[in-house]
Amino acid sequence: MSENNLDDIRREWQSLSADTKKLAEANRILVARLAAEKATSKQQNLRRQYRIFAVVSFLLLPVLAYTGLYKILEAPLWMCLLYTAGGIFFGVADLCFVRMIGSVDYIGLPTCEAVAHASRMILWQARLRAIGIAVAAVIVAPLFVFMYRMGKPDVLIGGIAGLVIGAVLGTLKYNSMRRMARRMLADLES
Numbered sequence: 001m002s003e004n005n006l007d008d009i010r011r012e013w014q015s016l017s018a019d020t021k022k023l024a025e026a027n028r029i030l031v032a033r034l035a036a037e038k039a040t041s042k043q044q045n046l047r048r049q050y051r052i053f054a055v056v057s058f059l060l061l062p063v064l065a066y067t068g069l070y071k072i073l074e075a076p077l078w079m080c081l082l083y084t085a086g087g088i089f090f091g092v093a094d095l096c097f098v099r100m101i102g103s104v105d106y107i108g109l110p111t112c113e114a115v116a117h118a119s120r121m122i123l124w125q126a127r128l129r130a131i132g133i134a135v136a137a138v139i140v141a142p143l144f145v146f147m148y149r150m151g152k153p154d155v156l157i158g159g160i161a162g163l164v165i166g167a168v169l170g171t172l173k174y175n176s177m178r179r180m181a182r183r184m185l186a187d188l189e190s
Contacts, residue, residue, distance in 0.1 A: 035187045036106040036114060042184035047101045049177060054094035061087025073155065075146055086139040090132060097128055111188065118185040125181055129174055 065083035069075040101121055106114045140163065147156045 033107065035190050036109075036111075039106045039114070039118065039184045039187040042180050042187070043101060043106060046177060046180060046184070047098050050094045050098045050101065054091045054098065057087045057091035057094060061090070069143070073146075073150070075143070079142055079146060082139055082142070086135060089135060093128060093131070097124065100124060106188065114188045115185065118181070118188055122178070122181050122185060125178060 062084040065080040065087070069083060070077070070080045104114065104117045106117075109117070144156070144159060144163075147159045150156070
């Protein structure tokens, strides 16, 4: 083998080595971008679900307060207003959370910042739930006292059944959205 052939082989080998490094870097960037796109899809889904919750809170709870509590059960006006205020509070809290969720573009952020935002979002999701349970307890407690004092056991049993069914469905939905948020974080961390 001549010296020329050996030099050609070395150049080819170095060229392949450099191409491999470029390819590995391009692959790393592509994987990070795909992970960010998957996380963005989950981010948009979470925003959509919390936006629906906000609309339901703004519309459904005041309507239920008026028709169910005030008109049918003849609950005191203050109790109906408390129920309506709860709906408005939950709607505003959900809209604030929607805004927080969508405040960043994961595709354009460095990975560490995207992971930090997703982690904060998961923390605030848990805080929002805890605050929601506390506010709901303040709203529902006088309602159950009122139902008990009505002297109609069927109304109280219906209220308890509604509370249990609502709590189970709410917990299932929360767990589903919590898993989605954690998968979003996992996508960003990968």
